[in-house]
Every structure is written in structure tokens, then in C-alpha cells.
Amino acid sequence: MADTGLLAALVDALRCMPGIGRKSAQRIAYHLLQRDRDRARHLSAVLQSAMDRIGHCRRCRTFSETELCALCGSNRRDQSLLCIVESPADVQAVEEAGYRGLYFVLLGRLSPLDGIGPEELGLEQLDAMLGEPGRQEVIVATNPTVEGEATAHYIGEMVRRRGLRVTRIAHGVPMGGELEYVDSGTIARALAGRREI
Amino acid sequence: MADTGLLAALVDALRCMPGIGRKSAQRIAYHLLQRDRDRARHLSAVLQSAMDRIGHCRRCRTFSETELCALCGSNRRDQSLLCIVESPADVQAVEEAGYRGLYFVLLGRLSPLDGIGPEELGLEQLDAMLGEPGRQEVIVATNPTVEGEATAHYIGEMVRRRGLRVTRIAHGVPMGGELEYVDSGTIARALAGRREI
Numbered sequence: 005m006a007d008t009g010l011l012a013a014l015v016d017a018l019r020c021m022p023g024i025g026r027k028s029a030q031r032i033a034y035h036l037l038q039r040d041r042d043r044a045r046h047l048s049a050v051l052q053s054a055m056d057r058i059g060h061c062r063r064c065r066t067f068s069e070t071e072l073c074a075l076c077g078s079n080r081r082d083q084s085l086l087c088i089v090e091s092p093a094d095v096q097a098v099e100e101a102g103y104r105g106l107y108f109v110l111l112g113r114l115s116p117l118d119g120i121g122p123e124e125l126g127l128e129q130l131d132a133m134l135g136e137p138g139r140q141e142v143i144v145a146t147n148p149t150v151e152g153e154a155t156a157h158y159i160g161e162m163v164r165r166r167g168l169r170v171t172r173i174a175h176g177v178p179m180g181g182e183l184e185y186v187d188s189g190t191i192a193r194a195l196a197g198r199r200e201i
Numbered sequence: 202m203a204d205t206g207l208l209a210a211l212v213d214a215l216r217c218m219p220g221i222g223r224k225s226a227q228r229i230a231y232h233l234l235q236r237d238r239d240r241a242r243h244l245s246a247v248l249q250s251a252m253d254r255i256g257h258c259r260r261c262r263t264f265s266e267t268e269l270c271a272l273c274g275s276n277r278r279d280q281s282l283l284c285i286v287e288s289p290a291d292v293q294a295v296e297e298a299g300y301r302g303l304y305f306v307l308l309g310r311l312s313p314l315d316g317i318g319p320e321e322l323g324l325e326q327l328d329a330m331l332g333e334p335g336r337q338e339v340i341v342a343t344n345p346t347v348e349g350e351a352t353a354h355y356i357g358e359m360v361r362r363r364g365l366r367v368t369r370i371a372h373g374v375p376m377g378g379e380l381e382y383v384d385s386g387t388i389a390r391a392l393a394g395r396r397e398i
Contacts, residue, residue, distance in 0.1 A: 009266050010250060010251045010255055010266050011251065011264055013251070014247050014248065017240070017243055017244040018244065020233065020237050020240035020241060020243070020244055021232070021233070021244075022228060022232045024229075028220060030290070030293065031219060031220070031290070032218045032219060032220075032221075033251070034264075034288065034289055034290040035218070035219045036217065036218070037252070037255055037289075038289070038308070040217055043214070043217035044217060044251075044252050045248075045249060045252050045253075046214055047214040047215065047217055047245075047248060048244075048245045048246075048248040048252070049249075050207070050210050050214040051211065051214070051233075051242075051245040051248070052242060052245040052246075054210070054211040054230070054234065055234070055242050055245070057207060058208060067208055069206050069207050091235065092231055092234075111235070
């Protein structure tokens with residue numbers, strides 16, 4: 005038999021998670037039923053309330069349970085720096101690198117074919133944030149894809165109109181990477197971005 | 202910042218799933234929040250009702266929403282064959298290989314040090330099933346681990362006392378496997394189990 009009824013429904017529902025195929029979903033379902041029903045019930049409850057209660061910060065648009073996220077609400081962040089990223093996961097990544105300024109989360113990238121324009125990315129909201137007192141530099145950290153680059157270019161124009169300094173994060177050979185295994189596009193960027201030593 | 206509050210709780214709760222570490226859990230949480238809240242809510246609901254409503258078949262002990270599972274309730278299974286496996290996931294695996302008899306699921310293996318004896322494995326229940334009319338052969342398909350082998354040996358004795366034929370699934374080089382990459386224990390089993398061609 006194939007799994008039937010609720011078990012099949014559970015395996016199927018688990019596949020909403022990225023990276024979880026049929027086989028992994030099956031393994032997870034069996035594991036939870038056999039050994040971890042309490043933690044599975046806990047996951048169910050947390051999942052429900054997270055989906056219901058986590059919204060977006062009204063200022064920077066990252067995920068937040070409160071109207072203003074912990075970062076925007078903190079007085080220990082460098083208010084002169086604003087880093088623009090595509091997604092809340094990117095905020096986490098940049099935080100781990102030691103950045104201590106503010107963020108603005110686009111929740112996407114410019115993609116006219118998919119109907120994603122300046123409005124969907126909250127660029128009006130961003131413009132308001134650019135106008136706040138004390139702002140000095142905007143770091144554009146969108147992904148180095150065609151759409152991410154186009155978005156960076158568009159935002160660069162916006163920021164310059166405000167008279168602020170605007171920078172783009174560097175792209176090149178990743179730390180610990182070996183030239184031999186790095187794609188030619190990345191090496192071309194690394195060459196173009198070379199610096200005196 | 203590290204994730205805080207509900208988001209951190211969600212990432213943490215997702216780690217109840219086998220194979221999901223901190224990084225994957227984070228990726229899943231962000232993905233669901235950003236793109237798939239409806240499916241995440243659906244997963245939450247299915248997870249809850251699966252944990253509450255899926256129990257065990259009173260006859261063969263596999264997972265079942267009903268008192269008797271679909272396999273035990275079917276009249277199209279070969280009642281003369283009984284295959285003994287360690288877990289409900291094994292039932293699925295044996296089904297996929299084309300087996301069409303009945304099953305008995307131990308939900309574990311003999312492991313005296315962990316306090317798992319004949320009672321925990323439902324061997325009394327198994328004995329009752331051995332005594333049902335028409336039963337001819339019992340196939341022991343516990344895993345080829347030390348504990349699985351000990352369990353197979355113990356069950357073999359039980360079945361022989363009932364005067365039924367008892368067999369063990371073959372162990373050897375897996376189909377498509379290459380000798381060069383197979384461990385020596387498996388090759389030893391394959392040699393010992395050699396057959397005329």
C-alpha cells in the first residue's frame with residue numbers, strides 16, 4: 005500500500021518545506037509519530053502562532069512580532085548606516101558578519117515581468133527612511149543576480165538624489181575559496197574590484 | 202541580532218525533525234513566513250491531527266487511524282505469509298518491493314540494556330497471530346544489526362515452536378552495488394549465502 009489517509013496527508017503537507025522531498029517527508033512523519041509526538045504537537049502550535057503573529061516591521065519591513073522590530077527599536081545601532089537587503093534571511097546573514105547599523109528589507113527585487121516594481125519593494129517607505137536625520141551612508145546588499153543588480157542601480161539613483169553616500173558590497177572570490185573552482189564571472193568581478201596592497 | 206521571540210521558537214521547534222539542523226530550520230522558517238503561510242498553517246493543522254488520531258493497528262501494530270489497519274482489514278492479502286519488521290517505515294519499504302502478505306511490526310528490537318524485552322515488542326500479540334488458521338511461513342525482516350539479528354533469532358525460536366516455517370531475508374551485496382565499495386561484513390554474508398547458478 006501507499007500511505008493512506010492522515011499519514012499520506014502528513015507526508016504531503018511536510019513537503020511545503022524547501023529541500024524536503026517525498027522520501028525525507030516520509031522519514032520525518034514516521035519519526036515524529038514513532039518517537040516525538042510531543043515535540044511534533046509543539047511544532048504544530050508554534051507554526052500556527054508564528055504564521056498568525058509574525059508580521060513585518062513598519063519601518064524596515066523585516067519580520068517582527070511587534071510594530072517596530074528589535075533592531076529599529078534599539079538605541080544601540082549606528083543610525084548613520086542603512087543596509088538594504090532583499091530578505092529577512094539576509095538581515096540575519098549580515099548581522100552575523102558584525103554589521104551594527106540599520107536595515108531596510110525589500111522583500112524581493114525589481115522584476116517587471118513578475119509585476120514587482122518600486123511599490124512592491126516599499127521604495128516609498130525606504131525614501132522616508134533615507135530622509136531621517138543623521139543618515140550618512142546606504143549600503144546596497146542585494147544579491148549579485150541580474151535582478152539584484154538592477155535593483156541596486158535603481159536604489160543607487162534614489163539615494164544619490166537624497167545627497168547621501170551610497171555603496172555596494174564587494175563581490176569577488178569568497179574567503180577560503182580556490183580560484184580554480186570559482187566561476188569566471190566572479191573572477192572578472194574580483195579583477196575589476198582589485199585594490200592596492 | 203540572533204532571531205528572537207516567536208521566530209527563534211519556530212526555528213527551534215522545526216529542529217524536532219530528523220536531518221534538520223539550525224541552518225535548514227532557519228531557511229524553512231523564513232521560506233514559510235515569506236512565501237507559504239497558508240501551506241504552513243495547513244501543515245500545522247495536519248500535524249496536530251496526525252499526532253492525535255494516528256494510533257496503531259491492534260493486530261499488526263503498524264500506524265493506523267482505525268482499529269484495524271488497511272492491510273489487516275483487506276481480504277486481498279496472502280494470509281499464509283507473515284513478514285516481521287521493526288518499524289512502520291519498513292512496512293512501506295517491503296510493500297514497495299511487491300510483497301503481498303501480512304505484517305507484524307515490532308516497533309523496536311530486543312535491547313535488554315534499554316529495557317526493551319519481548320513484552321515491549323508485543324511478542325505475545327505476535328504469538329496470537331502465529332496461531333491464526335492458514336499461516337504457513339514467517340519471514341523475519343528485522344535489520345541486520347546485532348540487535349536485529351538477536352531479535353530474529355528469538356522470534357525464530359518462537360515460530361518454530363508453533364511448527365511454522367520461518368525464514369530470514371537474504372543479506373548480501375545490494376543490487377547495483379559494486380564489490381569494491383561494499384563493506385567486508387556484507388561480502389562475508391554474501392559469500393556464506395552463495396547459491397548455485
